[in-house]
Amino acid sequence: MAAQQNLLEKKxxxxxxxxxxxxxxxxxTIITIFxxxxxxxxxxxxxxxxSNIVNILRSISIVTIIAIGVTISLSVxxxxxxxxxxxxxxxxxxxxMFVWYSQNLFTALAAGMAAALAxxxxxxxxxxxxxxxxxxxxxxxxxxxxxxxxxxxxxxTITQNMIMPDGSYAxxxxxxxxxxxxxxxxxxxxxxxIVIVVxxxxxxxxxxxxMYMIGGNAEAARLSGIPVNKYKMLAYLLSALCxxxxxxxxxxxxxxxxxxxxxxxxxxxxxAAFIGLSVLGAGKPNAFGTFIGAxxxxxxxxxxxxMSVPYYAMDIVKGAVLVFALxxxxxxxx
Amino acid sequence: MIEMRNISIDFPGxxxxxxVHFQIEKGKIQALIxxxxxxxxxxxxxxxxxxxxYRGDIYFNQNKVDIRTPKxxxxxxxxxxxxxxxxxxxxxxxxGENIMLEQMVHQMGKRQWINWKTVHKEAANxxxxxxxxxxxxxxxxxxxxxxxxxxxxARAISNQCKCLILDEPTAPLSQNETDELFRLIRxxxxxxxxxxxxxxxxxxxxEICEAITVMRNGEIVMAEKTEITSPKSVIEHMLGKSLxxxxxxxKPEIGRTVLETVAFSDGDIVKNLSIHMxxxxxxxxxxxxxxxxxxICKALFGAAPKYSGEIIIRGKxxxxxxxxxxxxAGVALVPEERRKEGLVVSESVxxxxxxxxLKRLSKIFGLIQFQDExxxxxxxxxxxxxxxxxxxxxxxxxxxGNQQKVVIGKWLAGESEIYIFDEPTKGVDVGAKxxxxxxxxxxxxxxKSVLYASSELSDILGMxxxxxxxxxxxxxxxxxxxxxxxxxxxxxxxxGK
Numbered sequence: 001m002a003a004q005q006n007l008l009e010k011k012x013x014x015x016x017x018x019x020x021x022x023x024x025x026x027x028x029t030i031i032t033i034f035x036x037x038x039x040x041x042x043x044x045x046x047x048x049x050x051s052n053i054v055n056i057l058r059s060i061s062i063v064t065i066i067a068i069g070v071t072i073s074l075s076v077x078x079x080x081x082x083x084x085x086x087x088x089x090x091x092x093x094x095x096x097m098f099v100w101y102s103q104n105l106f107t108a109l110a111a112g113m114a115a116a117l118a119x120x121x122x123x124x125x126x127x128x129x130x131x132x133x134x135x136x137x138x139x140x141x142x143x144x145x146x147x148x149x150x151x152x153x154x155x156x157t158i159t160q161n162m163i164m165p166d167g168s169y170a171x172x173x174x175x176x177x178x179x180x181x182x183x184x185x186x187x188x189x190x191x192x193x194i195v196i197v198v199x200x201x202x203x204x205x206x207x208x209x210x211m212y213m214i215g216g217n218a219e220a221a222r223l224s225g226i227p228v229n230k231y232k233m234l235a236y237l238l239s240a241l242c243x244x245x246x247x248x249x250x251x252x253x254x255x256x257x258x259x260x261x262x263x264x265x266x267x268x269x270x271x272a273a274f275i276g277l278s279v280l281g282a283g284k285p286n287a288f289g290t291f292i293g294a295x296x297x298x299x300x301x302x303x304x305x306x307m308s309v310p311y312y313a314m315d316i317v318k319g320a321v322l323v324f325a326l327x328x329x330x331x332x333x334x
Numbered sequence: 335m336i337e338m339r340n341i342s343i344d345f346p347g348x349x350x351x352x353x354v355h356f357q358i359e360k361g362k363i364q365a366l367i368x369x370x371x372x373x374x375x376x377x378x379x380x381x382x383x384x385x386x387x388y389r390g391d392i393y394f395n396q397n398k399v400d401i402r403t404p405k406x407x408x409x410x411x412x413x414x415x416x417x418x419x420x421x422x423x424x425x426x427x428x429x430g431e432n433i434m435l436e437q438m439v440h441q442m443g444k445r446q447w448i449n450w451k452t453v454h455k456e457a458a459n460x461x462x463x464x465x466x467x468x469x470x471x472x473x474x475x476x477x478x479x480x481x482x483x484x485x486x487x488a489r490a491i492s493n494q495c496k497c498l499i500l501d502e503p504t505a506p507l508s509q510n511e512t513d514e515l516f517r518l519i520r521x522x523x524x525x526x527x528x529x530x531x532x533x534x535x536x537x538x539x540x541e542i543c544e545a546i547t548v549m550r551n552g553e554i555v556m557a558e559k560t561e562i563t564s565p566k567s568v569i570e571h572m573l574g575k576s577l578x579x580x581x582x583x584x585k586p587e588i589g590r591t592v593l594e595t596v597a598f599s600d601g602d603i604v605k606n607l608s609i610h611m612x613x614x615x616x617x618x619x620x621x622x623x624x625x626x627x628x629x630i631c632k633a634l635f636g637a638a639p640k641y642s643g644e645i646i647i648r649g650k651x652x653x654x655x656x657x658x659x660x661x662x663a664g665v666a667l668v669p670e671e672r673r674k675e676g677l678v679v680s681e682s683v684x685x686x687x688x689x690x691x692l693k694r695l696s697k698i699f700g701l702i703q704f705q706d707e708x709x710x711x712x713x714x715x716x717x718x719x720x721x722x723x724x725x726x727x728x729x730x731x732x733x734x735g736n737q738q739k740v741v742i743g744k745w746l747a748g749e750s751e752i753y754i755f756d757e758p759t760k761g762v763d764v765g766a767k768x769x770x771x772x773x774x775x776x777x778x779x780x781x782k783s784v785l786y787a788s789s790e791l792s793d794i795l796g797m798x799x800x801x802x803x804x805x806x807x808x809x810x811x812x813x814x815x816x817x818x819x820x821x822x823x824x825x826x827x828x829x830g831k
Contacts, residue, residue, distance in 0.1 A: 205700035206702055209689075224661075225661030284680075
């Protein structure tokens, strides 16, 4: 009887009618990307140029790196809203290490990462120990860290040869090796390595498996003997680390530390991560999908600029894309 | 009054309905019974308007009606009370507001202001009508489960209910609460309400129902008046074969003490617990619902927020900060609420089965060996006879009994020595029940220690070697199973001394 039933069920799943929504859910993002490429290329053939493709990849690399952090926090059913501020802090600290304190490359990078990890540690302590809901914790932290970054830079933009409060000029210089990080091909390679490593981590290791199980049902995960708190902590540390790397790459790209430089990346990376949920029908946060999400946003941005859509209208487009991705996710869950 | 003719419905992967005829008369209590996945919930969902893609006709007082939405079903006076009453109630509102919820939402018309006096008065009238004594100004979240159920039924009645569907209403109730519920059901019956009663507890069905309908594999296999059938015949129809011995025969070989607790408390419900378990032994935790069995199981597994006293495993004092520590010490828990606590339903069967042994299944950097994982999952699926299309099927599409097997299977792959089962057969059909009993007996035969917590006294008597009777979070009596009986267990479970 069991075999019969199995057979019956198999047959039913084969005979399953083609569902347009399910198809669009799985492949919609990728189809959209192709359509956009066609439309933008038709509007302006320069769009498909190799140099423009590299340009797009370079422009999405920082978003992607930060969005990968958001993805990791989403995998445990958390949500890290403080990534943008964390990137700002990392950015400010790395640049200030060079400019204000004349430190070498290694110290500057280590200091930036340490600051980001400190944020992650604080986030996870508040979430795991104090039991404040994830989104509220990281929302509060977003403002605190933003304030910390502002206070640290005294509200000024840090650049080489900047005028210090005492009237003298800053003497430190930014290491030329550091500048390389922000340039092609390194900036793209860093992004690709992070996407691949995190994709393998989440999908092919037991740690990633544990995180997804926690995200699926934290109580069942706990009662299966998974150290839930430890992995939630790890998720927020990794999320902050990605934000820190993103901030550092941003620093290398612009070679300055503007106030709240990382803040605009929050919405783009959240959008990328949520678009990524549906890619190829994964149905859960995943690094590859997030990358595709970032590509979609980057394409839109680049193509619309080429079509002379003003930059100040860009937030409308990106916000609409985010709403669309959220709509897909939550409509499907219904 | 209601007649469902030729009802069929298809789902991918789930037992569908095949040409089902079902009818219910005014003022009658009709039992609906069947194994998990037999289609009884699906049939009732069709009747209550949860699906719109079924084929067949529904007649209401000889008139053909088209029930495709819950709204339509409610207009006809068909109300369903689901097993999870919490989902139907708003916890932070009062009893009165919850009872009058639908009136407050749908029958306000142009009125903007709520007359609290009327709301509470009408709610109180409905409760008084049902002879239920719950103050209407209490908050739902302060009520016991049984009281919440009364509130849900009261609300159904307040909406000119003509047909009431009760989905396993007695599963979480104690004996007294069940009696109270039956009084209520009989009262409704006298008022002319047609009642469909879904339950796995046969004695109850024979106590309260006039007719019994049995479903199997999406079809009706038996529909009889209660007086001309018997529990044995009902079970045979449910299983599709005759019923053999329910409990496996065991020859316990009991060894040394494996687990011992001394003055163990969780600072809340579990008080001063001193129990021991031996190798190869099945120890029962008997007690009514709410006696603290679940809390004991969880505390022993390190899942309580805190505890005091000692847990000694194989002579070594253990300190369980979390379930992870307990698993490390070789303790496994099959929790009561399998969907909420036992499974990650959004993940596949294989993922759920391998969770406790991922450490063994993963190599350098924690990379999972997917081949090994799949092989072990397939082994467990065959060994436990889990009915699933493939190991990659999501756990949510399995039936209750098969989900329970997955929860048990998750621990079989590991090296656990001590198994704690908390109501392992709750909501599981008779066939799967017997398989689960056999599994537990096999574990004991392999020299594992088993703690078996249940409020089904017959299961305790059938399965265990020794019983602790729990009352109010304390062990009130330790008994040898061979020399006790249901009456004695019940006597101590209800606080007798």
